[in-house]
Amino acid sequence: MPSPSRTLFDKVWDAHVVTPEREDAPALIYVDLHLIHEVTSPQAFAELDARSLSVRRPDLTYATLDHSTPTTPRAAGARPVYASAAARHQVETMEANCRRHAIRLAGWDSADRGIVHVIGPELGLTQPGQTIVCGDSHTSTHGAFGALAFGIGTTEVGHVLATQCLLQRKPKTMRVHVDGELRVGVGAKDLIVAIIAELGAGGAAGHVIEYAGPAIEALSMEERMTVCNMSIEAGARAGMIAPDETTFRYLQGRAHAPKGAAFEAAKARWAQLRSDAGAVFDAEVRLDASRLAPMITWGDSPDMAAPVDSSPPAPSTARMTEALAYMGFKPGEALMGEKIDAVFIGSCTNARLSDLREAASVMAGRCVKPGVRMLVVPGSEAVKRAAEAEGLDAIFRTAGAEWREPGCSMCIAMNGDSGRPGELIVSTSNRNFAGRQGQGVRTVLASPATAAASAVAGAIADPRRILEASHAQ
Amino acid sequence: MRNEPILTVTAPAFTLPDANVDTDQIIPARFLTTTERGALGGACFHDWRFHGDGSKKDHRLNDIPHGEVRILVAGHNFGCGSSREHAPWALKDFGFRAVVTTRAADIFRSNALKNGLVICEIDEASHAALMDRDGLEMTIDVAAGQIIAGNITARFVLDRFARTCLIEGVDPMGYILAQGEAIARFEADRAA
Ligand code: SF4
Numbered sequence: 001m002p003s004p005s006r007t008l009f010d011k012v013w014d015a016h017v018v019t020p021e022r023e024d025a026p027a028l029i030y031v032d033l034h035l036i037h038e039v040t041s042p043q044a045f046a047e048l049d050a051r052s053l054s055v056r057r058p059d060l061t062y063a064t065l066d067h068s069t070p071t072t073p074r075a076a077g078a079r080p081v082y083a084s085a086a087a088r089h090q091v092e093t094m095e096a097n098c099r100r101h102a103i104r105l106a107g108w109d110s111a112d113r114g115i116v117h118v119i120g121p122e123l124g125l126t127q128p129g130q131t132i133v134c135g136d137s138h139t140s141t142h143g144a145f146g147a148l149a150f151g152i153g154t155t156e157v158g159h160v161l162a163t164q165c166l167l168q169r170k171p172k173t174m175r176v177h178v179d180g181e182l183r184v185g186v187g188a189k190d191l192i193v194a195i196i197a198e199l200g201a202g203g204a205a206g207h208v209i210e211y212a213g214p215a216i217e218a219l220s221m222e223e224r225m226t227v228c229n230m231s232i233e234a235g236a237r238a239g240m241i242a243p244d245e246t247t248f249r250y251l252q253g254r255a256h257a258p259k260g261a262a263f264e265a266a267k268a269r270w271a272q273l274r275s276d277a278g279a280v281f282d283a284e285v286r287l288d289a290s291r292l293a294p295m296i297t298w299g300d301s302p303d304m305a306a307p308v309d310s311s312p313p314a315p316s317t318a319r320m321t322e323a324l325a326y327m328g329f330k331p332g333e334a335l336m337g338e339k340i341d342a343v344f345i346g347s348c349t350n351a352r353l354s355d356l357r358e359a360a361s362v363m364a365g366r367c368v369k370p371g372v373r374m375l376v377v378p379g380s381e382a383v384k385r386a387a388e389a390e391g392l393d394a395i396f397r398t399a400g401a402e403w404r405e406p407g408c409s410m411c412i413a414m415n416g417d418s419g420r421p422g423e424l425i426v427s428t429s430n431r432n433f434a435g436r437q438g439q440g441v442r443t444v445l446a447s448p449a450t451a452a453a454s455a456v457a458g459a460i461a462d463p464r465r466i467l468e469a470s471h472a473q
Numbered sequence: 474m475r476n477e478p479i480l481t482v483t484a485p486a487f488t489l490p491d492a493n494v495d496t497d498q499i500i501p502a503r504f505l506t507t508t509e510r511g512a513l514g515g516a517c518f519h520d521w522r523f524h525g526d527g528s529k530k531d532h533r534l535n536d537i538p539h540g541e542v543r544i545l546v547a548g549h550n551f552g553c554g555s556s557r558e559h560a561p562w563a564l565k566d567f568g569f570r571a572v573v574t575t576r577a578a579d580i581f582r583s584n585a586l587k588n589g590l591v592i593c594e595i596d597e598a599s600h601a602a603l604m605d606r607d608g609l610e611m612t613i614d615v616a617a618g619q620i621i622a623g624n625i626t627a628r629f630v631l632d633r634f635a636r637t638c639l640i641e642g643v644d645p646m647g648y649i650l651a652q653g654e655a656i657a658r659f660e661a662d663r664a665a
Binding site: 018019023024025026028030039040042043046047051053056067068084086087089090093135136137151152153154155156158159162163164165167169171201202205206232235237301303317318319322412413414418421431433434435436439440 | 490491492493495497498501502503505506507508509510520525549550553554555556557558576578579580583584587588632633634637645646648649650652653655656659660
């Protein structure tokens, strides 16, 4: 029996147990929404074919094209130009698999296409209390709605396609409680990078994190998604935030969200999705948001992060020494002012409308430093349309940045958008692993504001000066 | 995929002490455009082994003769980052049959075990001792949860189900499909 005081996670988990966990077998968990994309699904479909299995619930499956897809601007109706024959083949395989199994696909001609973790919420597919999986580690993004959402491997993608279920051991729980208020120029990205620096790259391994406290409640849905998105960078299985009025307001009127009386009924159900007062977590961490500064990474792991106006720490391990050598940074030397080659604004962490607005507010009336390349890649077709409707694209273009088609782009650099060896790139994405943005490329993770300020300066820069000035007006 | 039963693995150790080795290191993203399994050995740790122009770097991984079997003794939190199952595929195609570490990242562990790549999580002291002995011949007894390497003996605990799958070659897909009735009942209850 479930204990009387349960966490948000417990409530969602308990509601999805098909067969309970035993010592000799994991629980069988039902999946409400299965998101798929072209990179981690082809071998799963091949497995279904090899066993003559069909997709059990195509109606609970939703596909998009995002990872291998080119983001180079193209005229309406023009065929995309792929970086390689393999990329084209991968996309065409996805299209064929979706046709064959009657799975909805936000394809090239769809106004709904975009990065899988951007479009799920945008379309109202993502809802509180659901279990959501995808062959992609940043599935944790959807936890911002109080869903239990996590990444799976390709074999498991096959399991979910064929059975709508997954074998899972119940993870542990961790609560990250954030007090205080974020200051001007310090955003959700800075908050989550600070949390990762605190926990370490494996600090939340085996746990589902619930983010709670006044600073979390004050965040918009977009900001909550940024926070939950990077849970995996602390090793967590998933990140969750209890749904509230902010969540309900976001969902109301979305294409796939319930309508009318059904929405009101859903809202009443969703409002129950919060940790009970006496609920016990396996681990608890507390942070004060008002003490945080804009954060950037100084190494090649997301937990190697520090305030933008500081310097990398003196290395205490061989791994830290190697990371500093790779980045070309020196302990004790200011990170600010370090010359950069490119800026990337994009990814499922920071390519929603609010992120582009944040970057544009810094760029407006300013220019990208000559010699620096800046790519702005909206997270979805809908983000792109909305940004263009309010003239954000014009701000970026006028400043000298490239305004691209939606996709993962330089976050994973497998679609042809990548840096050159040795380049230093300030990026709003989520991983600064060696070579993530191209072989030998050095990545500095930052918020959209910090990335934009750095583009203007041509060097790592603190966005607070610009933002505080415009805030005061 | 149905796997062959794996009772023991015997091979020389190959040590990689770095902590937090992520799956982008194990296989860089640009090799993920494949739609098939297999033939990823060349991409395994590619950017550690090769320069941008394709010439070989001076890395110990390049000293392993093509396809020769090894047990990888890796650092803490091995396989963090991207959920790509291409990482265990690449390690297996390269010739690794098991990974010995203090802790593997969650999704990587799950992916590896589903592909018959044995994951042994052992205590720090034994791990440090093994890390010092590159090339040491070792035997992993999957059923007993034991590693024997020279005078070092270390124990590891595998998830009971994962162990059954490894040693009996049980196929998880078949196991879930066999619960079709429970799944149908769950769906019917919710619809009611
Ligand atoms: S934007 Fe980056 S992290 Fe997000 S789904 Fe795409 S590749 Fe993964």
